[in-house]
Amino acid sequence: MNEAYNIAQQGGKHSGFYNEYTTRSNTEIQKGIDSINKQISEHEDKIRNPQKYISNFNNLDPRQQKALPQKWQSDIKRQIEQKTILEGILKERGQ
Numbered sequence: 001m002n003e004a005y006n007i008a009q010q011g012g013k014h015s016g017f018y019n020e021y022t023t024r025s026n027t028e029i030q031k032g033i034d035s036i037n038k039q040i041s042e043h044e045d046k047i048r049n050p051q052k053y054i055s056n057f058n059n060l061d062p063r064q065q066k067a068l069p070q071k072w073q074s075d076i077k078r079q080i081e082q083k084t085i086l087e088g089i090l091k092e093r094g095q
Contacts, residue, residue, distance in 0.1 A: 004081040005088030029086050036083045043072045
């Protein structure tokens with residue numbers, strides 16, 4: 001499978017997320033994957049165009065201007081891990 005999936009399955013990082021979705025239908029899991037893909041796209045757009053999402057971005061303290069894209073990148077990393085967990089559940093089910 002994949003590292004994030006294996007870690008979650010063994011009770012590590014994202015294990016609660018894994019446990020939550022193992023009880024869901026394949027359709028619900030696919031909807032989760034689709035939703036995460038949309039979130040990832042939105043966060044990527046936030047990194048490219050922060051002014052579009054935060055009207056006063058250019059007036060923020062430079063430390064905040066630097067921290068927000070880093071936070072969004074961190075969010076993307078988490079979302080990718082969660083997406084791969086969902087894909088792993090489907091793969092394990094033979095989907």
